[in-house]
Amino acid sequence: AGSFSIADTARLLRIRGNAMQKAVAPGEGAMAALLGADLDQAREIAGLAQKAVSGVCEVANDNGGGQVVLSGTKATIERAIDISKEKGIKRAVLLPVSAPFHCALMEPAAHAMADALSKTAINTPRPPVVANVTAAPVTDPETIRELLVQQVTGSVRWRECVSFMAERGVRQFIECGSGKVLTGLLKRIAPEARGVSVGSPADLEAYHAFLGEARHVLGVEHVM
Numbered sequence: 001a002g003s004f005s006i007a008d009t010a011r012l013l014r015i016r017g018n019a020m021q022k023a024v025a026p027g028e029g030a031m032a033a034l035l036g037a038d039l040d041q042a043r044e045i046a047g048l049a050q051k052a053v054s055g056v057c058e059v060a061n062d063n064g065g066g067q068v069v070l071s072g073t074k075a076t077i078e079r080a081i082d083i084s085k086e087k088g089i090k091r092a093v094l095l096p097v098s099a100p101f102h103c104a105l106m107e108p109a110a111h112a113m114a115d116a117l118s119k120t121a122i123n124t125p126r127p128p129v130v131a132n133v134t135a136a137p138v139t140d141p142e143t144i145r146e147l148l149v150q151q152v153t154g155s156v157r158w159r160e161c162v163s164f165m166a167e168r169g170v171r172q173f174i175e176c177g178s179g180k181v182l183t184g185l186l187k188r189i190a191p192e193a194r195g196v197s198v199g200s201p202a203d204l205e206a207y208h209a210f211l212g213e214a215r216h217v218l219g220v221e222h223v224m
Contacts, residue, residue, distance in 0.1 A: 001125035003144060008120050012113075019112035020099055020152070029100030030077040031060060034068045036090025039159075042068035045087060049080035060102035064159030065188025069095070071103035102156055110152040117145045135160035158182075159189055166190035174198060174207070 004012070034042050039062050049057040055073030057080050062068055070080050077094070084092035100106070122144055128137035131147045133154040138144055162173075166189070173195040175182045183195040198207045 001127055001129050003123050003125045003129070003141070004120070012116055012120065015116045016109065016113055016152070019109035020101060020106055023108040024099050024105050026098075028074060029072065029105055030074040031069055031071045031095045031097045031100055032077050032081050032084075032092055033095055034070065034084055034089050034092050036066050037068050037084070037092075038066065039068055041087065041089065042070060045080050045083050045089070046070055046072075048083050049076050052083070053079045056100075056104050058103040059155045060100075061156040062159045063156075063185050064162065065185055066090075067185070071100040072105065073100070102152075102154065104153055106153045110149050113152055114149045117148055130161050130164060132156045132158060132161055135164055137164075158185065162186060162189040162193075166193055174211075 034045065037045070039059065042059050042062075046057040046059060049070075049072075053073075053076045055076035057070055057072040057076040060069045060071035070077055072080075077100075081092040081094070122141040124139055124141055125144070128139050129144070130136065131138050131144075131151070133147050133151040133156070135157040138147060162185070165173075171193050173183070173186055173193055175186075175195060175197040176199075178199045180197040180199070183197045186193055186195040196207060197203060
């Protein structure tokens with residue numbers, strides 16, 4: 001959306017990745033996906049797990065389509081999995097991640113990002129950007145700076161982000177990165193929308209074809 005230069009983007013990504021990896025020692029944190037659970041059920045399970053076992057257990061991602069991810073200390077997440085089974089949740093599984101992202105345990109990384117972002121120029125985005133920590137559009141550079149810090153420890157409100165855009169007429173979505181997870185989630189949240197994933201050179205031809213159809217909506221809204 002033009003808010004950051006390519007060089008600043010690369011630098012910030014490296015700082016963020018390193019800081020998140022250092023925030024929690026290996027083996028102390030974990031994440032689990034609850035399949036067949038909604039947000040309220042996941043919050044209830046997280047609360048019960050924290051009461052049963054001392055530690056952190058929070059909603060990290062509300063992915064939609066009956067998939068919510070919890071993040072926190074390893075023992076507490078394992079207890080949440082047991083509680084999920086007791087509550088009749090379809091499936092609860094540990095995720096193969098290197099750290100417990102998007103929870104309070106990432107606070108040291110949030111401080112690192114606050115410091116890095118305080119030294120980085122942020123331009124007004126050309127289109128409004130839907131922030132995943134608020135599920136609302138933002139254009140003010142200082143607000144973007146604050147939200148990017150909050151996003152390190154805050155829940156990713158993906159279901160609400162997609163619903164927000166779909167309700168305002170967005171029908172074409174492009175996923176940039178490795179894999180097609182978000183495109184799959186899109187189909188569950190907004191079945192009437194179309195998505196395409198661009199993660200390799202082989203995807204570019206399909207992307208260009210898709211771009212011709214999507215050109216009239218590109219630049220309306222992005223997600224960060």
